[in-house]
Amino acid sequence: MSTRLWHPFSDMAAVDGNEFVVDRAEGAYVYDEAGRAYLDGCASLWYCNVGHGRQEIVDAAMRQMSKLEAYSCFADIANRPALELADRLADLAPVDDAKVFFGSGGADAIDTAVKLARAYWQARGEHQRVHVVSRETGYHGTHGFGTSITGIPPNRDGWGVLPGENTVAPLHDLDGVEKVFAEVGPERIAAFVIEPVTGAGGVHLPTDGYVEGVAELCRRHGVLLVIDAVICGFGRLGTWFGIERFGVRPDMITFAKGVTSGYLPLGGVIVSGEVAAPWWTTPGERTLRHGPTYSGHPTCCAAGLATLDVYERENLIARGGELEMPLFEALAPLTSHPYVHEVRAGFGFLAAVELEQDVLDGVRDAPNVLLRAARKNGVLVRGLGKGVAVSPPLIANDEDLALLAEAIRGGLDALPLEAPVPAAPGA
Known part of the structure; x- marks a missing residue:
């Protein structure tokens, strides 16, 4: 039966009428309409950190909806959940x-x-500072600026003219970043936007000194440092926002996903007092003419407050660090599989299994073929450009990690290659 639902990031000609329908979920597992259980190996889309079926988050949202479901926060209007959540996150x-x-x-x-x-520098009178630097494999959403600064070329291509004044720097090469700064002119750069660990671009783990080096480079040249913690925040790297592991204090942090564990849509930016100052100092002088309709949505903020309570009561934020080595140890044996090029794991509770180039060349849409094969083995994973990624809920246990590795190995064995890829020497 044909569908009218247009799925994001999907080949609709292939998806049409062939959906995998998720019916319910509990804990670290989801269930299809036939009642079969699947380990949620990717926490839906990197976000269900506290697991599914948390009734207290549902109840908090219901209570708020019964009292005040929604109201604008424009001008001087506020609501108590938005005020309280802002205080806690700050x-x-x-x-x-x-x-x-x-x-x-x-x-x-x-x-x-x-x-x-960009507006900060305009307010400061440095009108030339409009350029934004990001890095290879970085993913920053699909809105206008996010599409423009992405480090994933297929996400940037095919749209015609995008917002300009941006450059993508090398992934792990500080000298390359220095070169970008020199070529652009640091006096023209407004901000550097960086994920501590790139997520959708392939789970590329930080190399020693890179993030700290970028922060120092930004400090030296007066460039604002923006940490994209949308995936890396709320326990995924074992801290609240991920960047704490590097001892860096950025100018801004973007967040979403884990702030409500995905129970309701919510995100935002944590902004330093220095960057906020042009709009917070003199009444009547300046208004930021920007903001979505649902900014400070009371029901979403109530869900966020309840989610923070779960993190704190169950000490879940630290779990991302505690589970990083068990996840690495579960997946590392896959490196001996002849179809696997690399396993990237060991920093935070997320990982990627990248396929050999011969497999990518020999199997059309190999990552999604592997995804579907792993699903048949009872685990949901995330298909990426050259392989699959995993980021289970922070409540996952050792048995879940063993199942995750077993399902991926079974999926690899099921890849429809006409001739096996030869094993690497010593594998």
């Missing part, structure tokens, strides 16, 4: 004198952060 974030600007998700947050960075 206190948790490694950002000086933090302010919080809410939106509906990560893409909103990135567009807000880029516009804020």
Whole structure:
């Protein structure tokens, strides 16, 4: 039966009438309409950190909807959940004198952060500072600026003219970043936007000194540092926002996903007092003419507050660090499989299994073929450009990780190659 639902990032000619329908979920597992259970190996889309079926988050949203379901936060209007959530996030974030600007998700947050960075320099009189630097494999959503600064070329191509004044720097090459700064002219750069661990671009783990080096480079040249913590935040790297592991205090942090564990759409930007100052100092002088309809949505913020309570009560934020080596140890044996080029794991509770180039050449849409094969083995994973990624809920246990590795291995064995890829020497 044909579908009228247009799926994001999907080959609709192939998907049409062939959907995998998720019916319910509980804990670290989801169930299809036939009642079969699947380990949620990717926490839906990197976000269900506290697991499914948390009744207290549902109840908090219901209570708020019964009292005040929604109302604009434009001008001087506020609501108690938005005020309280802003206070809690500001206190948790490694950002000086933090302010919080809410939106509906990560893409909103990135567009807000880029516009804020450029507007900050305009307010300071440095009108030439409009350029934004990002890095290879970085994913920053699909809104205008997020599409423009992405480090994933297929996401940037095919749209015609995009917002300009941006450059993608090398992934792990500090000298390459220095070269980009020199070529652009640091006096023209408004901000550097970076994920501590690139997520949708392939789960590329940080190399020693890179993030710290970027932060120092930005400090030296007065460039604003924007940390995209949409995936890396709320325990995924074992801290609240991920960037704490590097000892770096950025100018802005974008967040979404784990702030409500995906129970309701919410995101935003945590902004330093210095960057916020042009709009917070003199009444009547300046208004930021930017903001989505649902900024500070009371029901979404109530869900966020309840989610933070779960993280704190169950000490889940630290789990991302505690589980990084068990995840690495579960997946590392896959490197001996002749179809596997690399396993990237060991920093945070996320990982990628990249396929050999011969497999990518020999099997059309190999990552999604592997995804579907793993699903038959009872595990949901995320298909990426050259392989699959995993990021289970923070409540996952050792048995779940063993099942995850077993399902991926079974999926690899099921890849329809006409001739096996020869094993690497010593494998």
